[in-house]
Amino acid sequence: MGAIMSFVGVLALVLIAILGAKANLHLVFGVLFPYAAVLTLLIGLTVRVVRWAKSPVPFRIPTTCGQQKSLPWIKHSRIENPTTIWGVLVRMFFEVFLFRSLFRNTKIEMHKGPHLAQGSSKWLWMAGLAFHWSFLIILIRHLRFFTEEVPFAVSVTEYLDSFLQIGVPLLYMTDLVILGAITFLYFRRVIIPQVSYISLPADYFPLVLIFSIAGSGVLMRYFTKTHIVGVKAYTMSLVSLRPMMSMPEGVGTIFWVHLFLVCVLFVYFPWSKLVHMAGVFMSPTRNMANNSRIVRHVNPWQTKYKGRTYVDYENDFREKMISVGVPVEKQESESAEPAAEKE
Amino acid sequence: MAKQPKPEELAKVDYTPPMTAWMDTPAVLKPGNFCNAAKEKSLQLLDMPNPRTWSAKDDDWKLPDNWKEIVLEGLRERLDKYRSLRVFMDICVRCGACADKCHFFIGTGDPKNMPVLRAELLRSIYRKEFTTAGKILGRFAGAREMSLDVLKEWWYYFFQCTECRRCSVFCPYGIDQAEITMVGRELLNLLGLNIDWIMGPASACYHKGNHLGLEPHTFKSSIEFFLDDIEEITGIRPEPTFNRKGAEILFVTPSGDVFADPGTYTCMGYLLLFHELGLDYTWSTYASEGGNFGFFTSMDVAQKLNYKIYAEAKRLGVKWILGGECGHMWRVLNQYMDTWNGPADFLEVPTSPITGTRFDAAKSTKMIHIAEFTADLMRHGKLKLDPSRNDNKILTWHDSCNTARGMGFFEEPRYVLKKVVNNFYEMPENTIREKTFCCGSGSGLNASENMDIRLKGGLPRANAVKYVNEKFGVNFVGNICAIDRAALTTSIDYWAPGVRVTGLHELVGNALVMEGEKKRTSDLRGEPLPGCEAEE
Numbered sequence: 001m002g003a004i005m006s007f008v009g010v011l012a013l014v015l016i017a018i019l020g021a022k023a024n025l026h027l028v029f030g031v032l033f034p035y036a037a038v039l040t041l042l043i044g045l046t047v048r049v050v051r052w053a054k055s056p057v058p059f060r061i062p063t064t065c066g067q068q069k070s071l072p073w074i075k076h077s078r079i080e081n082p083t084t085i086w087g088v089l090v091r092m093f094f095e096v097f098l099f100r101s102l103f104r105n106t107k108i109e110m111h112k113g114p115h116l117a118q119g120s121s122k123w124l125w126m127a128g129l130a131f132h133w134s135f136l137i138i139l140i141r142h143l144r145f146f147t148e149e150v151p152f153a154v155s156v157t158e159y160l161d162s163f164l165q166i167g168v169p170l171l172y173m174t175d176l177v178i179l180g181a182i183t184f185l186y187f188r189r190v191i192i193p194q195v196s197y198i199s200l201p202a203d204y205f206p207l208v209l210i211f212s213i214a215g216s217g218v219l220m221r222y223f224t225k226t227h228i229v230g231v232k233a234y235t236m237s238l239v240s241l242r243p244m245m246s247m248p249e250g251v252g253t254i255f256w257v258h259l260f261l262v263c264v265l266f267v268y269f270p271w272s273k274l275v276h277m278a279g280v281f282m283s284p285t286r287n288m289a290n291n292s293r294i295v296r297h298v299n300p301w302q303t304k305y306k307g308r309t310y311v312d313y314e315n316d317f318r319e320k321m322i323s324v325g326v327p328v329e330k331q332e333s334e335s336a337e338p339a340a341e342k343e
Numbered sequence: 344m345a346k347q348p349k350p351e352e353l354a355k356v357d358y359t360p361p362m363t364a365w366m367d368t369p370a371v372l373k374p375g376n377f378c379n380a381a382k383e384k385s386l387q388l389l390d391m392p393n394p395r396t397w398s399a400k401d402d403d404w405k406l407p408d409n410w411k412e413i414v415l416e417g418l419r420e421r422l423d424k425y426r427s428l429r430v431f432m433d434i435c436v437r438c439g440a441c442a443d444k445c446h447f448f449i450g451t452g453d454p455k456n457m458p459v460l461r462a463e464l465l466r467s468i469y470r471k472e473f474t475t476a477g478k479i480l481g482r483f484a485g486a487r488e489m490s491l492d493v494l495k496e497w498w499y500y501f502f503q504c505t506e507c508r509r510c511s512v513f514c515p516y517g518i519d520q521a522e523i524t525m526v527g528r529e530l531l532n533l534l535g536l537n538i539d540w541i542m543g544p545a546s547a548c549y550h551k552g553n554h555l556g557l558e559p560h561t562f563k564s565s566i567e568f569f570l571d572d573i574e575e576i577t578g579i580r581p582e583p584t585f586n587r588k589g590a591e592i593l594f595v596t597p598s599g600d601v602f603a604d605p606g607t608y609t610c611m612g613y614l615l616l617f618h619e620l621g622l623d624y625t626w627s628t629y630a631s632e633g634g635n636f637g638f639f640t641s642m643d644v645a646q647k648l649n650y651k652i653y654a655e656a657k658r659l660g661v662k663w664i665l666g667g668e669c670g671h672m673w674r675v676l677n678q679y680m681d682t683w684n685g686p687a688d689f690l691e692v693p694t695s696p697i698t699g700t701r702f703d704a705a706k707s708t709k710m711i712h713i714a715e716f717t718a719d720l721m722r723h724g725k726l727k728l729d730p731s732r733n734d735n736k737i738l739t740w741h742d743s744c745n746t747a748r749g750m751g752f753f754e755e756p757r758y759v760l761k762k763v764v765n766n767f768y769e770m771p772e773n774t775i776r777e778k779t780f781c782c783g784s785g786s787g788l789n790a791s792e793n794m795d796i797r798l799k800g801g802l803p804r805a806n807a808v809k810y811v812n813e814k815f816g817v818n819f820v821g822n823i824c825a826i827d828r829a830a831l832t833t834s835i836d837y838w839a840p841g842v843r844v845t846g847l848h849e850l851v852g853n854a855l856v857m858e859g860e861k862k863r864t865s866d867l868r869g870e871p872l873p874g875c876e877a878e879e
Contacts, residue, residue, distance in 0.1 A: 048433070055426040058642075060678050061749075063511045063519060065777040068751030070704045070715055073722060074758070080777070081751040095515070101440075102515040106773050108443045108803075114354030114838075116449065116806040118773040124440060128515070195439040197360040197454050198463065200485040202476075203437050271476045276516055279434030284427045285517035290751060293705045296681045301424060305650050305684065308549055310658055313629050316550075317559050324560040326585045326628055 002201035003190050006208040009201075010261075014212065017260035021253040024246070029260055030234070031243045037263035044270025045278060052282050058299040060292040063285040069294075083291040095286055099129050124188070131181035134174035137161055138214070141172070145235040167222070175218050182211045202272055209265055216258040226252050350838055353798060356452040365460060366467065366487050370496040372399055375795030377499055378788065381542035386535055388546040389644055393535030399498065410534050411489055415472055417530045418465075422473065427522045432469045434516050435462060441510035441520070446781050447503055450799030455500050458510035458520040464496055465527055498536050501527035503796055505785035506639070506671075507744035512777050524786075529641045537640060541787035545636040548648050552631040553598035559585075559628035565601045566626065569611045572869070578861030581618035583626055586659065590625035591696060593656045596667025596713075597634040599825035600846075606828045608867040609668055609846025612855075613713065616848065619726070619857045620697055624665065630655035633672040634825060638679075639787035646683040649675060652710075653684045663693035664710040668846050670824030671785065673712060674749030681708045698723040712746075714755040714823060714847060721762045727856040730763050732866065734873040736819045736845070737766040739811045741804065741831065742779035743824035751777075756823055756847050763854035768815040770807040780804040784830035794833075801834030809839035819845050 020029040066077025078087045079094070094100040107121035140157045144150045162170035186207045189199050220226040227250030234251065237244045247256070269275070281287065314321065314328055321328050347353070361368050377399055386394035397405045407413065422429050442448060442457040454460050463485065470477030470486035477486030487493070504524040511519035531537065547556035557565060563585050574580040584590065594617070600610040617624055630651040637644035656664050666676060681687065690709035693702040700719045702711045720726050740760060746752040753776050761767060774780050783801030811817040820831060820842060831844045853866045864875040 052426055052430050052433075055423055055429045057426045058424060059682055061427065061519070061522070063508055063517055063748050063777075064751035065512055065748070066751055067753050068704070070752075070755060071700070071702075071719055071722070074718075074754045077751065095517075099515055101513055101517065102438075104513050104778070105440050106444070106513075106778075108449055110354065110356055110358075110449075114350070114802065114806060115810075116803055118771070124438060128438070192439070193360050194358070194442050194454060194457060195437075197365065198437050198439060198442075198457065198460050200437065201483045202485060271474075273434065273436045276434040276436055279430050280516050282426065282430050283434075283517040284430070285511050285519045285522075290677075292678050292681060293676075293708045293710075294703070296686050296707045299682050302682060305646050307647055307650070310629050310651075310654060313552065317628075320558055320560045321586075321628070324563050326559050326563060327587065 002199055002204045003186075005201050006204035009205060010208045010212050013209075013261060013264055014257050017257040018253055020260065021256035026244075026246050029256060030247055031238075033260065033263045034238055035243075037266035041266040041269055045275065048270050048275050049278050049282070052279065056300045057284050057288070058301065060288055060290070060297040061284050062288040062290045064290050068290060082289050083294065084289055088287060088289050092281070092287055096280060099125055099132075101286075102128060123184075127181045127184045127188070130177050131185060134178035134181065135210070137174045138172075138178065138217075141174075145232050146239050148236065169221060169225075171222075175214065175221070178214050179211065179218070182207055182214070186211070206265075206268070206272065206274060209261060209268070213258060213261045213265065216254050216261065220252070220254050220258065224252060224254055226250070226255055231255060347794065347798065347837070354802065356450065356799075358452040360454045365454060365463075366482070369492040370455070370499045372495070372499055373795070374792075376503065376793060377796075378502060378538035378540050378790045378793050381535070381537040381539050385539070385542035385546035386537070389542070389549055389647070391535065391537075391542075391640075391644070392533055395535060397535075399495075404495075404536070406491075406494075406534055410494070413533050414494070414530050415468075415489065417533045418469065418472070418526075421526050421529065422469075425522070425526065427519065428526050431462065431516075431518045431523060432466055432473075435459060435466070435518055437463075438515065440513050440515065441518075444510050444513045445520075446505075446507070446509070446783055446803045447796070447800045450783070450802040451796070455496070456503060458504075458514075458518075461500050461504060462518070462520055462523045464493070464500060465523055468493065494531075494534075494536075497527055498531055501531065502538055502788065503800075505744070505781045505783070505788055505800070507781035507785055508748040509744065509778070509781065512748060525642075528639065532641050538787065538790070540790035541636050541639045544787075545640055545644055545648065548632045548636065549644075552627075552629050552651065553601075554632055554634060554636055555598045555602050557598060557601070557631065562598075562601065562626075562628045562631050566610070566614070569607065569614060572867075573611055573614060576865055576867065576869070577615065577857060577863060579615075579618065579857055579859060581614045583614060583617070584624075585626050585628055587625040588659050590623055590659060591662050592622065592624040593630070593652075593659060593661040593664045594624050594626055594667070595630055595633045595652055595664060597669040597672055597825035598632050599634070599669075599829060600667055601631075603829055605832065605844055605849065605868075606825050606846060608849040608852070609828070610848075611867045612846065612848030612850070612852030613667060615852045615855055615857065616717065616726075619855060620720070623696065625659065625661070627655045627659070633666055633669050633676075635672060635675045636787050638671055638675055645675065645679065649680050650684050652680065653687050656687070656709075657689050662691045664690070665693075665713060665716060666710055667713055668823035668825065668848060670743035670745040670826060671749075672745075672825075673752065674745035676708060676710055677750045680710070695719055697725050712752065712755065712823075714752070714759055717848070717851060718755045718758045721759060726762075728763055728854045729856050730765050730854050732853045732863070732872050733764045733850055734766070736764060736850070737768070737815060737817045738764045738819045738821050738845075738850075739768050739770050739808060739815075739817045740775070741770075741782075741808075741820050741822040741827060742776055743822055743827055744779060744781050744785060746823060747777055747779045752823075756821075759847055760821055760850060763850045764821075768811050768817055770811050774803070774807040780807065782824075782827045782830040783834055785826055789826055789830045797830065798834055798837055801830070802838060804831070805834050805838030808835055808842055812839050812842050817842060819843050821845050821847055821850065823847050
């Protein structure tokens with residue numbers, strides 16, 4: 001259901017962009033939307049992060065995935081079970097850049113016997129990594145449209161991304177990889193019964209949306225050969241806060257679609273599951289050191305507990321304790337305090 | 344209880360999800376899959392809200408009129424108190440990596456037992472009540488209204504999660520279903536919806552000092568009862584003390600060790616070891632519980648139950664605390680105790696009186712695990728051991744969930760067991776250490792009325808045991824968890840008959856060559872030692 005609806009939804013968005021282009025509503029699509037989208041993304045994401053940050057982390061709850069630090073002669077797993085900030089940073093690095101946890105993925109199969117087989121299953125990890133890295137590289141490449149002089153890092157990225165030296169203009173590998181990876185992730189969601197069962201429209205929609213953004217970009221670069229100088233003039237006008245009042249000649253309708261879909265993605269981002277991008281850094285099971293036996297972790301809202309004390313206990317059981325020779329504080333039970341049940 | 348089907352029958356798991364979407368598929372409470380309701384009296388003892396007599400089997404759960412308000416207000420409060428909850432509510436992408444990592448999903452095929460969907464049960468309400476997208480888009484954004492059906496679904500599935508954290512190891516964002524289950528259970532507790540198997544022990548522990556409800560004289564006599572057996576087997580009679588002021592060490596272990604086989608043999612192991620070392624230690628009848636069933640109830644109750652350990656250490660004036668073999672107890676001691684009831688500034692950093700080793704890794708909590716303590720003794724060659732006494736045992740090792748994923752306690756017990764057992768084989772890599780499978784009955788679910796789900800949830804663990812049983816002839820599973828010792832016995836007996844369960848210090852107790860002992864002919868279970876069979 002969500003799988004098809006997402007298509008319909010994105011198709012509708014594409015149509016809106018085309019209509020916008022036909023009606024030449026540049027001030028809306030070319031100026032208002034981009035600025036509003038960027039603002040929404042920045043403010044929305046900040047609000048989200050601040051809201052997370054406002055909730056404290058009352059307990060030290062890392063998920064430990066390796067040997068704890070204990071006796072000096074026992075090899076401590078400094079990364080999978082860190083006790084220091086450095087260990088945590090390395091653990092987070094592996095998590096964010098290499099998807100360490102997803103790399104552990106296994107798949108079960110129940111055979112007759114019963115015999116439960118578990119094998120390594122790296123497809124999700126591979127596709128996820130391919131998708132996210134491609135996205136990042138494409139994003140970096142796009143910086144060329146937002147800087148007067150192309151930064152060295154961007155040129156290097158472009159050079160490496162096109163090192164196969166195929167075609168004119170040169171083929172960027174990430175363009176193929178991102179489309180392939182999204183296709184895989186989409187069909188995985190549709191085909192695997194369990195994943196399909198848990199999938200919401202909100203799971204398909206971003207995939208279709210990002211696929212369409214990448215697809216429209218590919219069309220512009222390799223097929224319709226959009227007037228790239230015009231595009232840069234336009235994007236630089238946005239950056240310099242002196243936006244052009246009309247789209248330059250030769251930029252074409254597909255660019256309008258590309259731009260509008262990016263705006264939609266930016267607006268959609270902070271209200272959706274895509275916030276995992278920021279959230280992964282704030283996950284207490286990953287970003288905390290397992291050092292709560294070494295250093296006391298303080299909970300800001302912890303209240304001290306005073307209730308069932310030893311005195312209450314002894315008052316309840318004094319005679320029984322005396323009868324078997326367990327030492328007591330008071331010899332006879334003169335106290336008639338209403339002990340046990342507090343209050 | 345209904346008769347259990349044959350293992351081959353129970354293992355026929357249908358993984359096909361229902362035809363209807365999960366939001367349109369209300370939970371059906373199947374007998375054998377849920378526990379009896381908590382008793383009114385237990386709730387009253389712990390001052391918990393809405394105590395009453397009710398049953399999950401009835402249509403009417405006798406909820407307070409404003410139950411919905413209570414739940415939503417409770418959720419709001421917890422979102423402000425726990426970053427874990429807030430973040431985990433927002434960032435799940437439903438990739439499904441966690442799905443087949445849960446023993447309950449593997450054993451039942453019920454999609455609501457996939458951690459992701461178990462979390463969505465709560466997340467859908469969160470979206471409806473606390474997010475803009477959910478309020479506007481409703482079901483498109485995965486939001487739904489809170490209703491009585493949802494509440495019952497929560498109760499059913501949050502008490503079908505053992506808080507083992509295995510899903511959290513595989514989640515790319517570290518989303519920990521245990522955190523969500525814990526909050527879910529807290530919300531249910533606001534309405535007095537707990538299970539008897541948890542609230543019974545929790546209230547007993549509060550009042551009498553331990554989950555089993557052993558009063559001081561009974562607690563003492565239970566331990567003294569072991570002394571007769573020990574004397575018969577070894578010719579030595581240890582002299583444990585109770586509530587003794589001025590002892591150097593307070594020893595705290597789960598009360599299951601004192602009461603139920605095979606934990607009792609582990610307890611005998613402790614007694615032998617401490618006697619041989621001449622350790623200046625004491626038991627406490629007041630702090631006579633290491634485990635914490637409050638942890639399966641709410642943070643508040645957990646803190647109350649845990650309070651006694653430091654309080655008693657202070658009263659008795661001991662220098663530091665030694666803890667026995669238990670799973671969730673050690674997650675609590677590692678990740679919660681100091682925060683709740685510390686700082687333990689009246690104690691000293693634990694230092695072994697035998698080897699002089701200072702346990703700096705427990706510098707703040709001042710409490711160490713007996714496996715660390717024993718490993719250190721062995722490392723320094725302070726124990727005379729005869730591992731051949733365990734030669735009739737072919738051992739495999741089960742890492743307990745909480746010590747594995749809430750602490751990282753892997754090498755210490757292995758070091759110890761390799762010193763006392765000659766035949767040891769690991770289970771397959773994906774089922775041990777941080778990837779270990781739950782026994783299927785953790786977090787207070789080891790009742791008898793829910794045997795069906797316990798056995799299903801126990802399948803992945805037991806199946807790996809069966810594998811090493813067939814391949815290497817393994818006939819014993821060792822572990823350091825009281826719930827494992829009770830629960831695995833049942834589940835392995837069902838799935839891998841012929842394999843038995845043992846604690847670590849039972850093996851130590853068997854191998855320990857004590858000064859002045861008579862020639863041993865039987866192990867701590869009273870069964871003949873290898874080579875002594877004929878003499879029986």
